[in-house]
Amino acid sequence: MTPKIIDKEIKKMEISSAAIKIFINKGISNTSISEIAREAGIGKGTVYEYFSSKDELAIFAASSWINLLEQTSYDSVNKSDTPDKQLKDLFKHTTSNFIKHPEIISFFIELIGYLQKNMHQNKHLQLIKRIGAPVRKHIVDILQYGIDKKFFREEIAKDLEKTAINLVAFVDGLGLQYVSDPQFFNLDIQINCFLDYFLNSIRK
Amino acid sequence: MTPKIIDKEIKKMEISSAAIKIFINKGISNTSISEIAREAGIGKGTVYEYFSSKDELAIFAASSWINLLEQTSYDSVNKSDTPDKQLKDLFKHTTSNFIKHPEIISFFIELIGYLQKNMHQNKHLQLIKRIGAPVRKHIVDILQYGIDKKFFREEIAKDLEKTAINLVAFVDGLGLQYVSDPQFFNLDIQINCFLDYFLNSIRK
Amino acid sequence: MTPKIIDKEIKKMEISSAAIKIFINKGISNTSISEIAREAGIGKGTVYEYFSSKDELAIFAASSWINLLEQTSYDSVNKSDTPDKQLKDLFKHTTSNFIKHPEIISFFIELIGYLQKNMHQNKHLQLIKRIGAPVRKHIVDILQYGIDKKFFREEIAKDLEKTAINLVAFVDGLGLQYVSDPQFFNLDIQINCFLDYFLNSIRK
Amino acid sequence: MTPKIIDKEIKKMEISSAAIKIFINKGISNTSISEIAREAGIGKGTVYEYFSSKDELAIFAASSWINLLEQTSYDSVNKSDTPDKQLKDLFKHTTSNFIKHPEIISFFIELIGYLQKNMHQNKHLQLIKRIGAPVRKHIVDILQYGIDKKFFREEIAKDLEKTAINLVAFVDGLGLQYVSDPQFFNLDIQINCFLDYFLNSIRK
DNA sequence: TATGAATGAGCATTCATTCAT
DNA sequence: TATGAATGAATGCTCATTCAT
Numbered sequence: 001m002t003p004k005i006i007d008k009e010i011k012k013m014e015i016s017s018a019a020i021k022i023f024i025n026k027g028i029s030n031t032s033i034s035e036i037a038r039e040a041g042i043g044k045g046t047v048y049e050y051f052s053s054k055d056e057l058a059i060f061a062a063s064s065w066i067n068l069l070e071q072t073s074y075d076s077v078n079k080s081d082t083p084d085k086q087l088k089d090l091f092k093h094t095t096s097n098f099i100k101h102p103e104i105i106s107f108f109i110e111l112i113g114y115l116q117k118n119m120h121q122n123k124h125l126q127l128i129k130r131i132g133a134p135v136r137k138h139i140v141d142i143l144q145y146g147i148d149k150k151f152f153r154e155e156i157a158k159d160l161e162k163t164a165i166n167l168v169a170f171v172d173g174l175g176l177q178y179v180s181d182p183q184f185f186n187l188d189i190q191i192n193c194f195l196d197y198f199l200n201s202i203r204k
Numbered sequence: 205m206t207p208k209i210i211d212k213e214i215k216k217m218e219i220s221s222a223a224i225k226i227f228i229n230k231g232i233s234n235t236s237i238s239e240i241a242r243e244a245g246i247g248k249g250t251v252y253e254y255f256s257s258k259d260e261l262a263i264f265a266a267s268s269w270i271n272l273l274e275q276t277s278y279d280s281v282n283k284s285d286t287p288d289k290q291l292k293d294l295f296k297h298t299t300s301n302f303i304k305h306p307e308i309i310s311f312f313i314e315l316i317g318y319l320q321k322n323m324h325q326n327k328h329l330q331l332i333k334r335i336g337a338p339v340r341k342h343i344v345d346i347l348q349y350g351i352d353k354k355f356f357r358e359e360i361a362k363d364l365e366k367t368a369i370n371l372v373a374f375v376d377g378l379g380l381q382y383v384s385d386p387q388f389f390n391l392d393i394q395i396n397c398f399l400d401y402f403l404n405s406i407r408k
Numbered sequence: 409m410t411p412k413i414i415d416k417e418i419k420k421m422e423i424s425s426a427a428i429k430i431f432i433n434k435g436i437s438n439t440s441i442s443e444i445a446r447e448a449g450i451g452k453g454t455v456y457e458y459f460s461s462k463d464e465l466a467i468f469a470a471s472s473w474i475n476l477l478e479q480t481s482y483d484s485v486n487k488s489d490t491p492d493k494q495l496k497d498l499f500k501h502t503t504s505n506f507i508k509h510p511e512i513i514s515f516f517i518e519l520i521g522y523l524q525k526n527m528h529q530n531k532h533l534q535l536i537k538r539i540g541a542p543v544r545k546h547i548v549d550i551l552q553y554g555i556d557k558k559f560f561r562e563e564i565a566k567d568l569e570k571t572a573i574n575l576v577a578f579v580d581g582l583g584l585q586y587v588s589d590p591q592f593f594n595l596d597i598q599i600n601c602f603l604d605y606f607l608n609s610i611r612k
Numbered sequence: 613m614t615p616k617i618i619d620k621e622i623k624k625m626e627i628s629s630a631a632i633k634i635f636i637n638k639g640i641s642n643t644s645i646s647e648i649a650r651e652a653g654i655g656k657g658t659v660y661e662y663f664s665s666k667d668e669l670a671i672f673a674a675s676s677w678i679n680l681l682e683q684t685s686y687d688s689v690n691k692s693d694t695p696d697k698q699l700k701d702l703f704k705h706t707t708s709n710f711i712k713h714p715e716i717i718s719f720f721i722e723l724i725g726y727l728q729k730n731m732h733q734n735k736h737l738q739l740i741k742r743i744g745a746p747v748r749k750h751i752v753d754i755l756q757y758g759i760d761k762k763f764f765r766e767e768i769a770k771d772l773e774k775t776a777i778n779l780v781a782f783v784d785g786l787g788l789q790y791v792s793d794p795q796f797f798n799l800d801i802q803i804n805c806f807l808d809y810f811l812n813s814i815r816k
Numbered sequence: 817t818a819t820g821a822a823t824g825a826g827c828a829t830t831c832a833t834t835c836a837t
Numbered sequence: 838t839a840t841g842a843a844t845g846a847a848t849g850c851t852c853a854t855t856c857a858t
Contacts, residue, residue, distance in 0.1 A: 011842095029233055032827060043844040045830080054828065110314070112384055132381065162397045165381070165389055166374065173377025177369070180316055181333055185369055193366040201405035236852060238820095247819040249855080258853065437641055440831060442841095451840040453834080462832065518722070520792055537793055570805045573789070573797055574782065581785025582778070588724055589741055593777055601774045609813035623821095644848060655823040657851080666849065 020061040070134040083146030098175040136164040274338040287350030340368040478542040491554030506583040544572040632673040636715040682746040695758030710787040748776040
């Protein structure tokens with residue numbers, strides 16, 4: 001019965017949400033299944049009706065969260081802005097996740113450790129790759145748009161993919177540093193400074 | 205007695221060295237005190253004569269390791285090269301740690317989690333700040349050297365600190381992505397591509 | 409309604425058959441109710457419509473299986489053979505169960521443990537007694553036939569029951585040793601050797 | 613230090629004794645490590661200082677018990693008796709274990725299941741083989757003694773090993789039946805009846 | 817000071833059983 | 838009647854920490 005399947009998916013999401021809420025606050029390995037069950041308002045055993053192990057739950061929870069990111073990433077940018085502005089907005093949106101939920105980085109960081117334990121399962125590799133993928137794709141789009149609109153030099157076309165990887169690396173690294181010590185610098189200022197130099201070098 | 209105190213410090217370092225060797229290979233939480241004691245050639249209980257808890261040991265070990273990094277960072281660059289070359293070499297040296305020992309990232313990543321649990325203790329904050337400090341300092345030096353030698357534009361002088369933070373953020377983020385999936389890209393190519401754009405925008 | 413009751417009995421047998429198939433392969437305590445339900449093509453809860461507990465199911469399943477054994481035991485022997493030959497054939501048939509399905513012994517072994525837990529329920533005692541009963545009965549018949557045909561000495565008539573118990577004990581014990589270590593000896597050779605001595609002492 | 617090693621062995625035996633006491637009463641899988649620890653008057657974790665797993669403990673406990681059997685088996689028989697008497701005494705001694713501790717059979721029976729799970733580890737095979745070995749050896753000795761003293765026919769010499777296996781099989785099977793239902797027959801009577809026939813066929 | 821035996825809190829996971837539908 | 842989702846008691850095992858020697 002289709003309705004039943006939907007219910008199952010909803011319940012999975014509920015448990016996943018409860019899990020991620022605690023994972024983010026306390027770390028994956030410091031969170032017990034009992035705690036998750038209590039947060040979700042269900043019995044401990046019920047968790048195992050929906051997830052075969054704690055690892056699977058952690059991966060699913062992370063995956064859901066990535067899905068959410070993917071869905072909201074594109075909406076953060078006004079397509080009619082200049083590519084400069086679009087890039088800046090995208091960076092701001094991405095890092096704003098760190099500002100609003102700095103714990104999320106710790107979660108992903110711990111998750112990678114979890115995933116590496118299970119790396120042999122190819123699907124986890126896919127998951128990790130997906131983490132930055134939508135943002136990379138978005139960056140490529142914006143850069144291409146800038147080229148098309150004669151904002152950016154045409155020579156950069158050959159480096160689009162590489163550049164996207166680098167920009168995502170920068171944003172991730174900045175977020176990582178930020179969560180390590182939020183008082184150390186101002187995110188906006190750093191982003192503006194970075195983009196000033198970067199845009200300066202690709203602008204026509 | 206002063207000699208006693210010195211002995212105590214030496215022993216702490218020995219335990220710390222043994223600990224970090226295993227931490228880096230297996231992760232902090234997957235390493236037991238017994239294992240560390242065995243590696244250090246001492247009894248399990250003795251560890252607690254020098255460290256009040258596993259957390260304290262982990263933080264101390266990480267701190268020692270950062271000290272070591274600080275000492276070796278400067279030796280990686282030939283001071284008589286052009287600043288372009290110096291920057292490239294510094295980046296290569298920094299990322300080469302990831303290439304040779306990708307586990308190191310996982311270690312830092314897990315460390316941050318440990319530190320966050322104890323964040324209320326201000327000294328840990330200091331520790332985190334120190335992680336990137338020597339590299340940042342080094343970058344500032346190279347950039348300043350480039351300005352002095354008329355390789356780089358003088359206007360960048362006002363952004364030295366911010367730029368250093370951004371460059372370190374990039375290197376960290378690239379390393380993070382690399383350890384997540386070493387097949388995804390080629391570190392050297394990414395660094396070259398990044399520096400081409402960056403240097404292009406600051407060169408005279 | 410009588411038909412309903414019959415249906416109920418049929419369903420019990422179906423579940424029981426599914427259960428025993430898995431019990432024999434994996435052991436009773438390593439078999440879950442879910443597994444049995446799946447094998448029987450019914451829902452987990454349905455099992456409890458027919459059996460009040462796993463224990464009851466195990467006992468019922470074993471009982472059914474003994475019934476089956478009872479039905480096949482007699483067919484294994486050609487009534488027109490000499491009693492010597494009949495006895496040898498019966499032993500071979502009995503032990504051949506061990507050869508073909510050594511797991512069966514493990515099953516009975518575990519079953520006895522199950523039964524002992526519930527020993528206070530007299531009906532289980534009856535069940536255990538029945539396990540060897542048909543073979544004992546068969547042995548008594550063969551021995552009596554041998555006496556009647558003047559193959560065996562008449563004095564043994566007073567020991568028929570006791571002898572039957574002993575012979576079944578021997579066959580069981582041999583099977584038990586065989587399943588513990590099938591490479592240790594050759595079943596046929598042991599049986600022939602045993603019967604040579606036994607028949608030698610009762611032959612006229 | 614040697615004394616320490618002795619202490620460790622003593623403690624292992626203490627835990628093993630506590631374990632076997634409960635194993636025999638409740639079965640291996642129905643006995644929890646906590647229970648064993650409580651019986652032994654130690655903490656739960658301490659059990660794992662001496663045994664790496666419950667399986668290992670069960671096997672060690674069984675092994676100790678077999679050792680005990682091996683030590684007492686030979687003392688049960690008066691070497692100056694006739695071989696008839698010696699054989700009878702050995703059987704009585706062996707079965708008396710069942711009479712005094714009928715639960716022991718259940719324990720060994722469950723143990724075999726445990727061992728089969730771990731059969732790949734060759735040492736367990738050895739353990740099982742050892743269970744009957746001392747009694748078999750003893751039987752061979754008595755039979756040989758009977759041949760030498762002209763009580764038994766010389767032709768049986770070629771069947772000593774096979775006969776020993778069969779006699780042990782009989783005793784085991786009788787014990788198995790006895791523990792299944794102690795009221796069903798009288799052990800002594802069955803043994804006497806069995807030996808009467810057996811001795812009759814090998815006596816000179 | 818150094819030790820390692822002892823500890824028990826804590827955890828992931830299983831599964832017989834219940835019960836609302 | 839049939840179901841399977843929900844449950845939580847129970848369990849084997851780990852390991853940081855303590856403490857008697």
